[in-house]
Amino acid sequence: MEPDGVHQGVLWELAEVLAKPLSIICQQSWLTWDVPVDWRLANVMPIHKKGWKEDPGNYRPVSLTLVLGKVMEQIILSAIMWHVQDNHGFMKGRSCLTNLISFYDKVTHSVNEGKAVDIVYLDFSKAFDTISHIILLEKLPIHGLDGCVLGWVEKLAGWPGPKSCGE
Numbered sequence: 711m712e713p714d715g716v717h718q719g720v721l722w723e724l725a726e727v728l729a730k731p732l733s734i735i736c737q738q739s740w741l742t743w744d745v746p747v748d749w750r751l752a753n754v755m756p757i758h759k760k761g762w763k764e765d766p767g768n769y770r771p772v773s774l775t776l777v778l779g780k781v782m783e784q785i786i787l788s789a790i791m792w793h794v795q796d797n798h799g800f801m802k803g804r805s806c807l808t809n810l811i812s813f814y815d816k817v818t819h820s821v822n823e824g825k826a827v828d829i830v831y832l833d834f835s836k837a838f839d840t841i842s843h844i845i846l847l848e849k850l851p852i853h854g855l856d857g858c859v860l861g862w863v864e865k866l867a868g869w870p871g872p873k874s875c876g877e
Contacts, residue, residue: 736785745779749779753773782862793850793853
């Protein structure tokens, strides 16, 4: 059940009727960076990951959010992912092996051109969990993300920022 009490099956059954008004809502949200408060609400469910079920530390929280909010998040995600195509972490169809193959290809190309190659490979445990998300957000324009994407992500996260794409 969704946090707003509407089951996602209802949205699926009424998709043809709701498509136009919901697309207008999403477009308006995108242009004004106004993320409805309900899109940030979630039912948090504990999901057992390993070990003894009696130990609360063996559970991870999973947030069940509104379908419409998830749709907008997927639109934003596709805009972001287009700009970070060389990344291999947490990407569908990418793994340590695809990262290694890509890396090997680049190193081989440089060596064949007679260039010096120095390599330092680091894997930081829990890196994303410990870095400031504000710092990450500040880095996104370097990768070509526009103001609408950044503004919408800021508003979704509840951070203060400009009021619309035009500012």
